[in-house]
Amino acid sequence: MSDIILDIKSVNRTFVSDDDSTTKALHDVSLSVNRGEFLSIIGSSGCGKTTLLRLIAGLDTPESGELILNGEKIAGTNPKRGYVFQQGSLFPWLTIENNIASGLKARGVYKEHKGEVQQYINLIGLNGFEKSFPHQISGGMAQRVAIARALINNPDVLLLDEPMGALDSFTRADIQDKLLELWRKNKTTMILVTHDVDEAIYLSDRIVIMTPRPGEIKEIIEVKLPPPRHRGGTEFLAIRRDILEKLHLASAAPQPEYTI
Amino acid sequence: MQTETTTRGFPFRRKSKQASSERISNRRFIVAFIITIFGFLAAIAANLLFPQIADVKITDYQVGAFTLDFNSLYLIVLAALVLIYSGNGIFSFFDQDRRKKFTKSAPFRLVVGLALGIWDVLGTKLLLLPQPFFPGPAKILEPFLMEPSYILQQILYSLRLFSYGFVIGISAGVLTGILIGWFPKVYYWVQPVLKISGVIPAVAWMPFALTLFPTPFSAAVFLITICQWFTIASLTAQGIQSTPKTHFEVARTLGAKTPYLVFCVAIPHAMPQIFTGISIANGFTFTTLVMVEMMGQPGGLGYYINASKVWSAYYKVFAAIVVMAILFSLILKVVGLVESRVLRWRKGLVKS
Secondary structure, three states, rough: OOOOEEEEEEEEEEEEEOOOOOOEEEEEEEEEEOOOOEEEOOOOOOOOHHHHHHHHHHHOOEEEEEEEOOOEOOOOOOOOOOEEEEOOOOOOOOOHHHHHHHHHHHHHOOOHHHOOOOOOHHOOOOOOOOOHHHHHOOHHHHHHHHHHHOOOOOOOOEEEEEEOOOOOOOHHHHHHHHHHHHHHHHOOOOEEEOOOOOHHHOOOOEEEEEEEOOOOEEEEEEEOOOOOOOOOHHHHHHHHHHHEEEHHHHHOOOOOOOOO | HHHHHHHOOOOOOOOOOOOOOOOOOHHHHHHHHHHHHHHHHHHHHHHOOOOOOOOOOOOOOEOOOOOOOOHHHHHHHHHHHHHHHHHHHHHHHOOOHHHHHHHHHHHHHHHHHHHHHHHHHHHEEEEEEEEOOOOOOOHHHHHHHHHHHHHHHHHHHHHHHHHHHHHHHHHHHHHHHHHHOHHHHHHHHHHHHHHHHHHOOOHHHHHHHHHHHHOOOHHHHHHHHHHHHHHHHHHHHHHHHHOOHHHHHHHOOOOHHHHHHHHHHHHHHHHHOOOOOOHHHHHHHHHHHHHHHHHOOOOOOHHHHHHHHHHOHHHHHHHHHHHHHHHHHHHHHHHHHHHHHOOOOOOOOOOO
């Protein structure tokens, strides 16, 4: 597991808002990701976890520091780095089938890989919905399609930006299992951004805990539970308590949970 | 539909409280059927039974093997309407949704029939309406007997003019819209021009068009083109600019280059606006088309109106208006069908 696929070296990223105030989204972040591992990044909102993911995707560039994937510096987007967005990222004008195929069509390799579209539809269990449009399927189905669309390009790394954030807990558990199944099958390196501690423990080999203002990595926790993991297991709950404590202590000035 | 299946076969079922799930009983449908055709039957009766009191010249025309005057053509049209609505009624009898639609239209069709009858009596039989401005309904049909091929020629002329302007206008409009929407430089230079020229009615350019273009036809095509062009261009640009950033980012992470972003993301997203542009532009286009034809074309329905007016042949003006109503409605219908096909991915537009 020492084979490093992605190396992030002291990356900084600052955002300037309209009123000239600056937000240090990422401060000196360094991280190595092993080939084939499932890594989760967890933290409260504003801790820079999505910013980090966007940098890896090439949707954004750092002010300083560099990101190296397979020995090459990341510059711009590349289908080798698949990205699954939060809700509503499917193209509404394309059928489910064509949404999945759009991954191939965007690269101009649709003809050669045509058959894979149906394979992925089978894999995500959406048979019979090939000709449906995104607004006709549920949110959970839509996210499965979004995952399939990114995976059909056979990426080295799949970046998941809270893909299950807006789903109910049953659908979420269902997609988590699907994701694990796809991960074991394709051996794609997964980097998941989430704010759900259970989800992170259930899925990951390692969990990166980030803290906001400035966005920094606080700690990296290894989850050594063998599959299948039980959400109610003693060890699972112990790790959960540990992470929650760290997250709670993590912010210097605790934010109120609800603001009215 | 669901409630219907449970009560099928019970003509004397209890009355449902909800209007939406209301079932049209056999008896009610038959009443609606009679109401629908009664108006037109009354119009036929009025024409046949009311004596021709005023002195109106009724000319016979040879149509194929038949000899027809405008009054008999009027009766044929009324009979055709009765047949069409009867057929529609019988067809609708077997389907609750169609029954509902048919029943809903019944009062309107009754009034249309009765109005035709009254108009016929006042306009043709008694000549009580101011003449020659308001001929009766039968007289309006006379041009179709008098000069059918000439009218057809004018229709085709208008249709040809419209088609040229429509196709060129949409192509130019969508192209301009894409350029404005995609390139900030083009937006900066072209958008203000579009904004100002967009409010100018196309006919204002007529003096230039008529002098600068080699033929009246090309001048008219130009005027119709700019009607479509500016409206469609600004709406296309809006549609492209309002494409969510996420859609572009998704495409880029999938490996898309600029052509894919333009043609497979921005343009599909702009499609609803493009169709809105086409609908708005069509209104301007019909107006411009008729005006241009009235003022400087050797043919077309507008020309026909103008030429008839000179001879005080107002019944021909009415005939042209009737043709326009049908023709333009058909064009809108076709555009609507294409739209609902292209935009079938939109929520709420999908009909199961």
